[in-house]
Amino acid sequence: MIPALTVRENLVLGSGRRYRRGLSLDWRRLVTDMDKSAARLRFPPLSYGARAAVLSGGNQQRIVLTRELAQNPKLIVALYPTRGLDTRSAEALRTLLGEARAAGTAVLLVSEDLDELFAVSDRLIVLRDGRIAGIFLPESFHADAVGPSMVGAANAA
Amino acid sequence: MPRELALALRSPTALAMRHRLPRAIVVALVALAVFAVVLLVDGKDPLRAYRDTLVYIFGNTYGFSELLVRMTPLLLTSIAVALPSRLGLINVGGEGQLYMGAWLATAGALDFPDLPSWLLLPLMTAFGFAGGALWAFLPGLMRAAKLVNETISTLLLNYIAPLIVSFFIFGPWRSPESSSYPQSPAFVEAARLPALGSTRIHLGLLFGLVCLTLYGFALNRTRRGLEMRAIGGNAEASLRLGIPVSAYIVVTMAIAGGIAGIAGMAEVSAIQGRLVAELSPGYGFVGFLVAWLAGGTAIGILAMAFLFAVVSSVGDILQITQGVPYAVINLLMAVVLFIVLGQRGPAGTSR
Numbered sequence: 119m120i121p122a123l124t125v126r127e128n129l130v131l132g133s134g135r136r137y138r139r140g141l142s143l144d145w146r147r148l149v150t151d152m153d154k155s156a157a158r159l160r161f162p163p164l165s166y167g168a169r170a171a172v173l174s175g176g177n178q179q180r181i182v183l184t185r186e187l188a189q190n191p192k193l194i195v196a197l198y199p200t201r202g203l204d205t206r207s208a209e210a211l212r213t214l215l216g217e218a219r220a221a222g223t224a225v226l227l228v229s230e231d232l233d234e235l236f237a238v239s240d241r242l243i244v245l246r247d248g249r250i251a252g253i254f255l256p257e258s259f260h261a262d263a264v265g266p267s268m269v270g271a272a273n274a275a
Numbered sequence: 276m277p278r279e280l281a282l283a284l285r286s287p288t289a290l291a292m293r294h295r296l297p298r299a300i301v302v303a304l305v306a307l308a309v310f311a312v313v314l315l316v317d318g319k320d321p322l323r324a325y326r327d328t329l330v331y332i333f334g335n336t337y338g339f340s341e342l343l344v345r346m347t348p349l350l351l352t353s354i355a356v357a358l359p360s361r362l363g364l365i366n367v368g369g370e371g372q373l374y375m376g377a378w379l380a381t382a383g384a385l386d387f388p389d390l391p392s393w394l395l396l397p398l399m400t401a402f403g404f405a406g407g408a409l410w411a412f413l414p415g416l417m418r419a420a421k422l423v424n425e426t427i428s429t430l431l432l433n434y435i436a437p438l439i440v441s442f443f444i445f446g447p448w449r450s451p452e453s454s455s456y457p458q459s460p461a462f463v464e465a466a467r468l469p470a471l472g473s474t475r476i477h478l479g480l481l482f483g484l485v486c487l488t489l490y491g492f493a494l495n496r497t498r499r500g501l502e503m504r505a506i507g508g509n510a511e512a513s514l515r516l517g518i519p520v521s522a523y524i525v526v527t528m529a530i531a532g533g534i535a536g537i538a539g540m541a542e543v544s545a546i547q548g549r550l551v552a553e554l555s556p557g558y559g560f561v562g563f564l565v566a567w568l569a570g571g572t573a574i575g576i577l578a579m580a581f582l583f584a585v586v587s588s589v590g591d592i593l594q595i596t597q598g599v600p601y602a603v604i605n606l607l608m609a610v611v612l613f614i615v616l617g618q619r620g621p622a623g624t625s626r
Contacts, residue, residue: 123505
């Protein structure tokens with residue numbers, strides 16, 4: 119995000135060459151696509167003309183998510199994607215990530231929210247000091263099993 | 276009223292907003308008020324001095340036409356500063372770029388004197404652009420390669436360009452008929468930019484207005500303009516978004532220098548009619564002030580270029596009517612600069 123630019127401008131810059139048209143840009147198509155993407159995420163309508171600097175953290179997060187998920191990517195690397203979002207938007211995002219996975223998209227979710235990870239993951243990898251400290255499958259998704267590897271207790275025991 | 280006075284000194288912008296006046300006018304009024312004190316201290320009558328000036332500038336066509344003549348190079352040199360400033364670059368080299376444009380345009384005029392005017396003038400304009408572009412391309416390249424900051428390199432190149440001009444007018448291009456005074460031979464008629472009627476207003480003014488329109492359009496309405504504003508907003512993020520930041524730096528600097536070069540071409544072609552050493556009374560530096568104060572908008576540049584054309588005319592006229600040295604005009608410009616700098620950050624960062 120570039121704070122000095124408007125929401126519309128930030129959306130188009132992050133979309134690569136997709137909306138280029140001659141000397142200018144295809145703003146109408148951008149807005150159509152982004153409206154669709156925001157509706158899918160159950161976000162309220164975006165304020166395209168506002169400068170990004172005046173948006174709250176959560177709303178900035180919405181802009182980035184709307185932009186990145188608009189083009190049905192084949193791989194999603196989501197770094198704390200629900201940070202700053204309200205519960206409803208966060209839930210909608212998790213559902214969307216689940217749908218994307220069901221449709222064959224690879225999703226790598228990085229998060230510190232265990233409940234969120236337990237709810238959506240097929241496989242959970244704990245990283246500690248740059249190494250893989252443990253790999254877990256859904257049957258062992260509870261804090262007692264995952265916790266020790268997170269604090270380094272698994273090796274000590 | 277004391278409140279208004281305090282406001283005028285502290286923040287002319289707030290005063291302008293309160294009375295719904297254009298900012299340039301308020302800045303001018305406050306600067307003239309401060310300058311009046313200087314005139315008073317010198318034992319002059321500021322009211323009479325200002326009245327004489329107004330009568331001279333706006334009372335007849337000649338005075339006003341001279342104002343536009345002064346405004347022409349300022350328009351071009353201020354665009355040369357404003358354009359890179361959108362990327363967050365500081366081009367202090369308008370003066371050197373102007374001289375290099377004049378130098379290469381002169382080469383065109385002297386080497387192809389037999390060309391018809393419709394061919395020679397575009398050629399000289401292209402040469403002028405190329406000369407100025409070269410002088411800004413080098414700093415752009417060094418900045419993009421992270422070798423030298425462009426503020427330093429453009430500033431230092433200002434000292435070299437007039438020396439190159441001097442070398443040629445003292446040496447290879449020295450006019451044979453004026454051996455006492457170093458200057459190039461007079462240009463042929465075909466190499467002179469056409470003027471408007473009997474005034475000295477010339478086609479360069481149109482160049483300036485066209486460049487200004489293109490500047491406003493390109494920045495606000497095109498994809499490249501958006502990418503430039505993105506770089507100015509956050510260069511690191513722009514790089515991550517896939518914008519070729521280095522290429523933008525080099526090309527933008529070259530174009531900006533080229534525009535200052537056109538100012539130099541217009542000065543030799545329309546005003547001087549030959550290459551001389553004292554080509555510019557600091558148009559490049561004043562252009563920097565204009566762009567800085569205008570905050571980068573096209574309409575702001577137009578207003579501020581006009582304001583500074585008035586300021587420098589005031590200097591001329593006071594020299595004649597009040598017998599004050601021309602140097603006092605630097606004082607007036609400094610007053611304007613301090614007033615505006617007192618209330619905002621570097622060009623384009625506030626608001």
